[in-house]
Amino acid sequence: MKLSKSSLFKKKILLCVCAGISAYKSIILLRLLIKSGAEVKVILSPDAHRFVSPLVLSVLSKNKVFSSFTNSENEWNNHVEYGIWADLIVVAPATANTISNIAIGASNNLLLSTILSSTCPVFIAPAMDHDMYLNKITQENIKKLKKNSFLFIDVESGELASGLIGKGRLSEPETIVTKLETFLSNMLPLSGVNCLVTAGPTFEKIDPVRFIGNFSSGKMGCCIANELIMQGATVELILGPSTESVNENINLNRVVSAQEMLDISLEKFEKQDIIIFSAAVSDYKPKIIHHKKIKKKSDDLNLSLNKTEDILKTLGRRKKNQILFGFALETNNEIESAKRKLEDKNLDAIILNSLNDKGAGFGFDTNKISIIDSNFNIKKYPLMSKVELSKIIVKQATNMFFKRFDIKNKSVK
Ligand SMILES: Cc1cc2nc3c(=O)[nH]c(=O)nc-3n(C[C@H](O)[C@H](O)[C@H](O)COP(=O)(O)O)c2cc1C
Incomplete structure (x- = not known):
């Protein structure tokens, strides 16, 4: 497995x-x-500017750096908003003074108020003189904070600024980053996993105003892409004409035709770990695309159609270690047709949804599916929201992925 991106x-x-x-x-x-790849904002304690340049931190973070409740225009630097904004807070270095203030719930500066009002995980990386660190009161404060879900990045031993040798050095920045990454990747099981999802219909042009298409809304695939991103994956979504909106962190590739969907799928395929192909790709396209609107005549219009390339089959042939899921929408002989499709396209599982079920299929917010794996085990689910079903589908795909790569102690909730 290539862990391409940091969990940060x-x-x-x-x-x-x-x-x-x-x-x-x-x-x-x-x-x-x-x-x-993290987005970083910096808050300084009131005296920290004497130890590090706010200008440097501001330039590097591309954000303003604050240390008090109001800025030079006498506007409020809203500590509550900082707390809501952050996915994670790291206090580094954390002085003995700030640690003891956090431990008593003090809020008499911007940094302390932000921490007190935050709900995200807070990491504390202490740094101080050896005796200050080992002082019973400091140790009790640390213990109390640990009990209250604060996470600590232990100090290191070595030469201290005081000239003494002992415990109290700030953990090296590389170590801090590694610890944050490990924490985030454990928190988000799909962190570093590349996923490709296709969704929506494709439109095949007849002329500048007409097309051959289908009623797919793209809802199911967009829910799957959203769920994958929530689990920490890096997600490429190839979306046909659809009005659905998706999480801003998804890499969205808009396409119209089957050929465009094929081209982008092939371009992205090799890098992917999990591919869920939910798009309803048009099976046929007009042999000739008229560049001017076909005039309405009194007699019938006969269109000659060519088959589009079967994208899922093409990807199935190129599959190496990836987990590949496809969808089948059947109206008769459903299970048998789906099993045939599963084998023919070299899939790891196929998700069958039937147009015979009320509330299932195109356009609805609900769906009724069965998941058939490559051993022909069938799991049937009742009519559920597409959001709930996307969790089931993602869980099944990722559990297969963890199993294939023998990744232990990870699971998707
Ligand atoms: C030169 C100098 C170095 C200091 N280094 C540390 C230190 O490494 N760790 C610490 O806990 N306090 C250190 N202090 C003391 C803090 O600056 C002091 O407790 C301050 O009130 C902390 O403020 P803050 O917790 O709001 O940042 C140092 C003070 C000075 C003058």
């Missing part, structure tokens, strides 16, 4: 810097976070 990719990280001698390391930490 596109995460919103609030870096809180305290007034300690190792605050200079926060610049390196910030650089590493940005390099990992």
Whole structure:
């Protein structure tokens, strides 16, 4: 498995810097976070500007850096909004003073108020003199914070700014980043996993105003793409003409025709770990596309159609280790047709939805599906919302993926 992206990719990280001698390391930490693809904002404790340049932090983070409740225009630097914005807060370096203030629930500066009002995970990386660190009160504060779900990045031993040798050095920025990444990837099981989803119909042009298409809304595939992103995956969505909106972190590739969907699928396919092909691709396209509108005549219009290339079959032939799921929409002989499709297209599972079921299929917010795997095990589900079903489909695909790559201790909720 290629873990292509850091689990910090596109995460919103609030870096809180305290007034300690190792605050200079926060610049390196910030650089590493940005390099990992995180969006970073920085808050300083009131005295931290004496240890590290707010200008440097602001330039590197491409965001304003604040340390007090109001800015120079006397506007409020809203600590509640910072807390809501952040996916994760990291306090590095965390002074003994700030640690004890967090432990008593103090909120008398912007940094403390933000931490007190936040609901996301908060990592604390202490840095201080050896005796300050080992002082019973500091240790009790740390214990109390750990009990209250604060996460600690342990200090390192070595030479301290005081000239003494002992415990209390700020953990190296690389170590901090690795710990954050590990935490996030455990929190989001599909972090670093590449997924491709296709959704919606395709439209095959007859002339500039007419096309051959189908009634697919793209809802099911968009729900699947959204669910994959929620589980931390990197998601490419190839979406035919559809009015559905999707999570902003999805890499959206808009297409119209089957040929465009094929071209982008082939371009993206090799990099993917999980592919869920839910698009309702047109099986036929007009042999000739008229570049001017065909005039309405008194007699019938006969169209000559060519078959479009079977995208799923083409991808199935190229499949190496990827997990490949397809959809089947059948009206008769459903299970047998779906099984044939599963084998013919070299799929790992096929999701059958039937037009015979009320509330299932094109356009509805609900669907009724059966999942058939390559051993022909069939799981049938009742009529459910497409959002709920996307969770079931993603869970089945990712569990197969974890099993294939022998990835232990990971599962999708
Ligand atoms: C030169 C210098 C270095 C300091 N280094 C540290 C340190 O590494 N860790 C620490 O806990 N306090 C250190 N302090 C003390 C803090 O700056 C002081 O407790 C301050 O009130 C902390 O404010 P803050 O927690 O709001 O950032 C240092 C003070 C000075 C003058």
